[in-house]
Amino acid sequence: xxxxxxxxxxxxxxxxxxxxxxxxxxxxLVKTLSCNISRIESSNLNSNATKKxxxxxxINSLLLKEFLSTDAGTHDDFEPKRKSVKGEDEALKxxxxxxxxxxxxxxxxxxxxxxxxxxxxxxxKILQNESVDFSSVNVLDYPVIREAVKKYSDWPTIPQxxxxxxxxxxxxxxxxxxxxxxxxxxxxSEEKNDE
Numbered sequence: 001x002x003x004x005x006x007x008x009x010x011x012x013x014x015x016x017x018x019x020x021x022x023x024x025x026x027x028x029l030v031k032t033l034s035c036n037i038s039r040i041e042s043s044n045l046n047s048n049a050t051k052k053x054x055x056x057x058x059i060n061s062l063l064l065k066e067f068l069s070t071d072a073g074t075h076d077d078f079e080p081k082r083k084s085v086k087g088e089d090e091a092l093k094x095x096x097x098x099x100x101x102x103x104x105x106x107x108x109x110x111x112x113x114x115x116x117x118x119x120x121x122x123x124x125k126i127l128q129n130e131s132v133d134f135s136s137v138n139v140l141d142y143p144v145i146r147e148a149v150k151k152y153s154d155w156p157t158i159p160q161x162x163x164x165x166x167x168x169x170x171x172x173x174x175x176x177x178x179x180x181x182x183x184x185x186x187x188x189s190e191e192k193n194d195e
């Protein structure tokens with residue numbers, strides 16, 4: 001039974017990119033198996049094959065928990081790269097670069113995949129519904145940019161949408177343009193002006 005158990009566990013072995021990961025996986029596998037082997041073997045003597053699965057599920061979940069964790073031991077290449085913004089002047093220059101270099105630029109709370117406020121979520125859904133590519137900045141990560149973008153546009157709220165270097169508006173204006181069918185025309189006309 002022990003060899004069958006080890007054979008099954010080897011099939012679960014993820015493709016390791018480093019020998020350290022392989023050694024770590026091996027030590028966790030041995031520890032997990034040694035803790036659970038007696039329960040698995042005793043259950044196999046008294047049960048049929050269908051009752052073996054909960055133990056496999058427990059072993060699999062322990063292994064997955066260990067190897068899918070987001071610990072601080074990840075490689076530097078996979079950590080988020082954030083530029084530090086030191087002052088309002090630098091933030092205003094950065095905003096100018098963003099809206100100049102990206103046709104559609106959204107300053108929002110959160111990210112398009114995880115908006116952190118309902119207004120930002122609404123604007124992201126509208127832009128996705130319009131099938132446009134856009135860039136975004138999470139202002140929650142950059143408090144200096146959060147305040148500077150309000151000054152830049154003279155608009156007090158976030159999210160803020162820019163197209164072709166021109167401020168279009170916040171959530172209410174974007175929603176109204178979308179509902180009236182004019183947003184696609186505004187984005188296209190800004191694209192022509194941008195070229």
